[in-house]
Amino acid sequence: MKKPAPKSFRSQIHVILCLLGILPYLLVIYIFIHKDMNFTEIILFFGAMVLVFHLSGFYILRTFSDRLTRLVSDISTSTRPQKNSSVPFNDNSVIEIRDISHRFNHLVDELNESKKNFSDVTIALMKQAKEASSNHQDKIFESEERENILKPYIGANIFEQLIHSNNLENSQINSRREVSILFADIRAFTAISETSEPEDVVSMLNEYFELMVEIIHSHNGVLDKFIGDELMAVFGLISSPNETAVGAVNAAIEMQAASKQLMIKRAQRKLPTFSVGIGINSGQVIAGDIGSRDRRDYTVIGDSVNVASRLVQIADGDEILISRQTHDNCHNSCVTEKKGAVQVKNRLEEVEFFKVISKKMSAEK
DSSP states (O other): OOOOOOOOHHHHHHHHHIIIIIHHHHHHHHHHHOTTSOHHHHHHHHHHHHHHHHHHHHHHHHHHHHHHHHHHHHHHHHTSSOSOOOOOOOTTSOHHHHHHHHHHHHHHHHHHHHHHHHHHHHHHHHHHHHHHHHHHHHHHHHHHHHHHHHHHHHOHHHHHHHHHOOOGGGGOSSEEEEEEEEEEEETTHHHHHHHSOHHHHHHHHHHHHHHHHHHHHHTTEEEEEEETTEEEEEESSSSOHHHHHHHHHHHHHHHHHHHHHHHHHHHHTTOOOOOEEEEEEEEEEEEEEEEOSSOEEEEEESHHHHHHHHHHHHOOTTOEEEEHHHHHHHTTTEEEEEEEEEOOTTOSSOEEEEEEEEEOHHHHO
């Protein structure tokens, strides 16, 4: 069945105007033209028709106002939070009311879509914030882990200096630096290893290295690596070049003294004892990040390292040997004795070296 076409309130306004104004006056004109009606009949008929016209016009106005009131009520109800916020409307409603309802429902649909999009964006932002927070916490944890890894190598006080230092030159990767390199090697280690259990050897090394590394750190040195029973330290990576040789030699003197005290304690416990030879050289090196993609190490490379390694090889137990360059940089702070010269592999000139006897009294004060 075909639905009736919707009516417009504009056409109904024309009807209302006719009922309230035009028709009553037309009726009066008609009555005066036909004067054969008596006065009483005219009044009664005129009054009845005017009443009918007015009631009809008011009825139409009342119907339209009720629809407007209902629409306002539906809109008010639809603005409250609920699952379905659309305004129902009848296909037979007045066109204007139907259009208002249709436009309102379209606006509600857009608002619901915007609300959904806003919720999706909010959820996405919350997820990103959570991931960012988690990543930040992971970075903090990784930073703390790196600190815990680095501190045993360079010491807590030196680590703090590096973190808070404004001198970017001290933290450059693959840079040329003026440093002093110290090697310390245990004498007769092979013999001790052959007659001791592996666990005892490891315990002995840990006890010895604990003392040596603490002394190195106290003189602003950086532990480069352990090579079996040998250790390598670098002075000058975080301190002034003028202090590198003095710091290295003073650290070596304290290391020998601490080693002797440790041997006395080990002898009292009837444990194997040993002596330590130390070699020191000063010069320019390349300090940088060396290694593969999976494993890297921050170390120093250069001829100066080879010279220090050669000096520790010829040093006797309890002896500290230093090169001419190291001697020239620290002779005012220590007593030395000239020993001679040694040939270093792949080097044309011999390396002149000295034996460190002790600190000078004035330097100790």
